[in-house]
Amino acid sequence: MQIARSQAHSRFMSSSMLxxxxxxxxxxxxxxxxxxxxxxxxxxxxxxxxxxxxSPLPPPRQARWKGFLQILGRVTLVTIVxxxxxxxxxxxxxxxxxxxxxxxxxxxxxxxxxxGWGATSLLKGLDTTNFNTIVVSPKNFFLFTPLLPSxxxxxxxxxxxxxxxxxxxxxxxxxxxxxxxEAKEIDPINKTVTFSDNSEIQxxxxxxxxxxxxxxxxxxxxxxTFGIPxxxxxxxxxxxxxxxxxxxxxxxxxVESAAxxxxxxxxxxxxxxxxxxxxxxxxIELSGELHDFLEDDLKNWxxxxxxxxxxxxxxxxxxxxxxxxxxxxxYTVSTFKESxxxxxxxTMVKEVKEKSVxxxxxxxxxxxxxxxxxxxxxxxxGRQITQDLMAKLPEDQTNxxxxxxxxxxxxxxxxxxxxxxxxxxxxSYAPTAQVASQQGAYIxxxxxxxxxxxxxxxxxxxxxxxxxxxxKKISKIKPKPFHYSHQGSLxxxxxxxxxxxxxxxxxxxxxxxxATFLFWRSAYLSTLFSLRNRTLVxxxxxxxxxxxxxxxxx
Numbered sequence: 001m002q003i004a005r006s007q008a009h010s011r012f013m014s015s016s017m018l019x020x021x022x023x024x025x026x027x028x029x030x031x032x033x034x035x036x037x038x039x040x041x042x043x044x045x046x047x048x049x050x051x052x053x054x055s056p057l058p059p060p061r062q063a064r065w066k067g068f069l070q071i072l073g074r075v076t077l078v079t080i081v082x083x084x085x086x087x088x089x090x091x092x093x094x095x096x097x098x099x100x101x102x103x104x105x106x107x108x109x110x111x112x113x114x115x116g117w118g119a120t121s122l123l124k125g126l127d128t129t130n131f132n133t134i135v136v137s138p139k140n141f142f143l144f145t146p147l148l149p150s151x152x153x154x155x156x157x158x159x160x161x162x163x164x165x166x167x168x169x170x171x172x173x174x175x176x177x178x179x180x181x182e183a184k185e186i187d188p189i190n191k192t193v194t195f196s197d198n199s200e201i202q203x204x205x206x207x208x209x210x211x212x213x214x215x216x217x218x219x220x221x222x223x224x225t226f227g228i229p230x231x232x233x234x235x236x237x238x239x240x241x242x243x244x245x246x247x248x249x250x251x252x253x254x255v256e257s258a259a260x261x262x263x264x265x266x267x268x269x270x271x272x273x274x275x276x277x278x279x280x281x282x283x284i285e286l287s288g289e290l291h292d293f294l295e296d297d298l299k300n301w302x303x304x305x306x307x308x309x310x311x312x313x314x315x316x317x318x319x320x321x322x323x324x325x326x327x328x329x330x331y332t333v334s335t336f337k338e339s340x341x342x343x344x345x346x347t348m349v350k351e352v353k354e355k356s357v358x359x360x361x362x363x364x365x366x367x368x369x370x371x372x373x374x375x376x377x378x379x380x381x382g383r384q385i386t387q388d389l390m391a392k393l394p395e396d397q398t399n400x401x402x403x404x405x406x407x408x409x410x411x412x413x414x415x416x417x418x419x420x421x422x423x424x425x426x427x428s429y430a431p432t433a434q435v436a437s438q439q440g441a442y443i444x445x446x447x448x449x450x451x452x453x454x455x456x457x458x459x460x461x462x463x464x465x466x467x468x469x470x471x472k473k474i475s476k477i478k479p480k481p482f483h484y485s486h487q488g489s490l491x492x493x494x495x496x497x498x499x500x501x502x503x504x505x506x507x508x509x510x511x512x513x514x515a516t517f518l519f520w521r522s523a524y525l526s527t528l529f530s531l532r533n534r535t536l537v538x539x540x541x542x543x544x545x546x547x548x549x550x551x552x553x554x
Contacts, residue, residue, distance in 0.1 A: 090531050094167070101174040103132045108454065109211065110447065111193055113183050114218035115139050115165045117433040118422035120529070121440030122216060123165075128174040130451030134210065136195050138182040140165050143241055144528060145433060147537070149286040149492075152244040153251070153293040154549040160536035162241065163529050183219065186389050188414045191215070214417060214450070216443055217403070219386065221423035221431065224379030230352035235376040238282055247375060251290075252553040254372035255298070258305055270370040272309045275357050277349055278378035279315030279322075281491040284332065286375060287313050288494025291339045295495075297549045312342040312369075314359065316378075319345055321499075323430065323489060324510075328499040331512045335493050352376075380431055386424050402426035407481035408446060409439060419443050429484050442482045453477045490520050 108131055112119050115137035126133065144161040151158050169176035181195040184207070193215065196207040223239050225231040236247040251274070257263070258271040274290060276283050290311050299306040313320065313336070320343060321329050336343055344359070351358040356370045382390075382402050390397035396413030397404055403420040404412050405427065411418040421439035423431040453474055460470045488502035498520035499512040511519075521541070528534050 087531075094531060097170040100170075100172065101129065103175060107132050108213035108451075109134065110214045110216070111136065111210065111212040112216045112218065113137065113193070114216075114220060114422070115142055116218060116220045116422060116436065117142075117145075118218040118436035118440040118443075119216065120165070120168060121437040122218070122421075122444050123168050123172075123176070123440075124529075125441045125444030126172070127444075127448055127451070128169075128172040128176055130448065131174075131214070133169075133172075133174070133176045134212075135165060135169065135176060135178045136181055136183055136193065137165065137178075138180065138198050140178060140180045142168075142529060144524075144533065146281075146285075146490075146524060146527075148238060148241070148244050149282065149289045151241070152238065152247045152286060153289045154248060154551075155289060155292070155544050156537060156540045158241055158245060160533065160540050161528075163533055167530060183385055186215070186217075186385070186392075186418075188389070188392060188411075188418060191417060212417075214447065215419070217386075217389075217411065217418055217420040217424065218422045218436070218440070219383055219424055221380035221386075221402075222383050223376065224381040225376070226379065228349055228351060230354075231349075231376055234352045234354050235277070235374040238286060238375060238377045247373070249553060250373050252551065255302060255305065255309075255551075256553065258308070258372075259302065266370075268305065268308055269310075270355065271372040272305060273312065273369075273371040274310065274373050274375070275312045275314060275369065275371045276375045276377060277314045277357075278376065279313060279317065279320030279343075279345070280377065281321065281489070283313060283315070283375075283377040284321060285492045286377060287311055287336070287341050288339075288492050288497075291341060291494040292496075293549060296544075297551060300548070301551050310342070311340075312344060312371075314347050314349060314357075315343070315345045316348045317345065321491065324491070324499065324501050325508060327510050328501060328512055332491075332493050332499060335495065335497055335512075339494055341494075380423050382424055399426040408479060409443060409482050419446070434487060435484055438484055439482065446479050449477050449479050490523060492517065492520055 110126075110131035110133045112122060112133065112135045115135065119135070119137070120142045123133075123135070141162040141164050144163075147156055147161045150156040151161060165178050169178055179195070180197075180199065182198045183193055183195045185194040186192075187194075190211075191213070192209050192211050194207065194209040197203070197205075223237050236250055237243040238247065254271045254274075258268045263271075276287050276290075294306060294309050294311075298309065319329055321332060324332075333343060346362040348360040349357060350360050350366065352374050353368075355372075356368050357374050358366060358368050361367055386403060390403060393411075393413035397411075402423075403425045405420050405425050406412060409419050409421055409425075410416045411420045421443060422436035429435045456470050456474050456477075460467060460474075486503060488500060490498060490500050492498045493512075496514055496517050497512065498517040500510070500516050500519060502509045502511070525534050525538060528537060
């Protein structure tokens with residue numbers, strides 16, 4: 001027992017001694033570290049100085065730059081998040097329209113014929129609560145015609161420049177009936193419109209007649225061929241969407257036929273000669289787009305044929321682009337010369353054959369030019385239904401160019417029940433999209449005043465208590481005549497260059513080049529009717545820039 005106690009005491013003493021040694025070693029370690037720290041501090045002190053040197057700070061310029069980058073990063077992040085959220089909100093809002101008021105039997109009926117620039121502009125500005133509105137058009141969409149040449153060469157997808165008419169009418173306050181049909185007859189005396197279904201699949205009822213109180217006639221025009229033989233049979237037009245698609249197929253057909261084994265050099269030169277008739281903005285832009293297609297894509301995929309492709313622009317007038325300034329005309333001509341696009345002015349087309357075009361040269365001589373394709377972009381004329389309508393009012397409608405209207409765009413001889421706008425009219429204004437768009441917006445304002453006047457006249461017949469006051473209000477409703485405000489002219493001339501004639505501060509400002517091309521694109525993007533169109537067109541431009549145009553043929 002005593003021995004066990006002694007052994008336990010010995011182990012306890014050994015443990016105490018070991019603990020004391022470890023503690024002493026720890027104290028010595030801490031002392032050494034303090035000594036090293038003091039030595040380091042002494043080494044960093046400058047001679048004669050008794051206080052330690054503070055840790056170095058970053059230079060002020062570096063600190064400011066770092067702060068700027070942080071702020072820029074935060075602003076960029078917030079901008080991206082806000083832009084993405086706005087884009088998603090607007091796109092989803094466009095997809096899900098709300099409820100609309102039903103037709104009101106007490107309201108007057110407004111019939112709109114057409115879905116072009118004039119009719120679409122009217123529908124955008126129209127207050128549909130004032131009328132029961134019906135839209136009749138052989139197309140159920142709006143076509144952004146200024147970008148049609150881009151579709152013809154594959155720069156843009158055809159679906160990118162069309163917008164459903166129901167996209168506009170579905171967001172109006174009152175329900176608007178959109179009928180895809182072709183108007184066949186208009187009776188200005190009985191105020192009726194007869195139209196028929198022109199679709200491939202038809203139901204039991206394919207034709208009907210509806211009455212109207214007001215009619216907006218905006219059917220546009222068709223291509224003017226001037227009675228030249230072979231134009232309808234052998235030329236491609238540039239008026240509708242299917243025209244651009246047909247021209248694209250025809251152009252690629254010519255290229256592929258030229259690549260067929262065994263073709264002679266003369267036949268290759270003929271197939272690859274493209275003739276554009278018309279020196280207006282459409283003909284100029286189409287020639288520029290064809291040049292871009294050649295330079296950017298065809299030289300890569302058809303190197304053996306690209307050097308043979310020729311583009312010739314034919315114009316009967318002394319110069320191209322007659323509505324632009326002389327400086328821009330000269331700039332366009334010089335740009336086309338650099339692009340090796342031939343311009344033949346004072347030259348008339350006498351006949352379009354299957355494999356050639358017959359021209360009357362400035363010296364009155366006749367020359368037959370072999371070619372693979374002729375694109376007709378010259379002139380407009382009234383449709384048959386327009387001619388039939390004018391024939392019913394022979395005393396008032398005597399102008400062969402189109403419908404005669406007064407200062408308020410009312411068709412003469414109809415007592416104000418028919419408004420005519422756009423290319424179907426004979427006015428002093430050029431038949432452009434800009435004119436038709438302003439006319440449509442003007443008619444929307446006129447119809448608002450007419451609805452207000454009708455409401456006041458209804459009150460006048462219902463009660464005579466305030467008859468004098470109501471009559472005074474009615475007498476004050478005097479719409480101003482239509483006045484066209486020219487916002488400028490734009491045209492793309494190829495090689496990433498454009499021209500612009502813009503009225504700024506009362507003076508005409510002329511510009512041309514790459515910067516104007518960027519302005520041309522931004523202007524057209526802002527003019528498109530929906531976020532969908534803007535997104536599709538912008539993405540098509542980016543696609544072509546990255547991957548080029550598609551040269552495959554359906």
